[in-house]
Amino acid sequence: MTWPPKIGEPLPGSEAAWCEPIKLEEWILSARGHGAELRRVFQVGVDDSERVWDAIARAVQGASIATVRDRGALGIVCGVIVEMTIDDRHASVTTSWHYATEGSPPRLVTAYVTL
Secondary structure, eight states: OOSSOOTTSBOTTGGGOBOOHHHIIIIITSTTTTHHHHHHHHOOOGGGHHHHHHHHHHHHTTOBEEEEEEOGGGOEEEEEEEEEEETTEEEEEEEEEEESSTTOOOEEEEEEEOO
């Protein structure tokens, strides 16, 4: 794994990527977050959080970094656009991943349908 992450390279540690369930349920899939667009495109809701996470985790494997933001002591955030599939529905989804420190696995910050 190269450090720091670079645009165009695969997301470092993507095989160990993780997400806090509250992030999926109370932001990504909620009405106050990106829930409406994910429901419209993938026909998923909060009850589908495990299926959505599985789709994101699969899609990010080997995906290339589109943006990198070095936040100093707050870590590094990488943006990755993935092609995501849930059931027979497909769409581009922008994801954001946080690294607390070098060598830490990427944590999902957000995911939303790329318009």
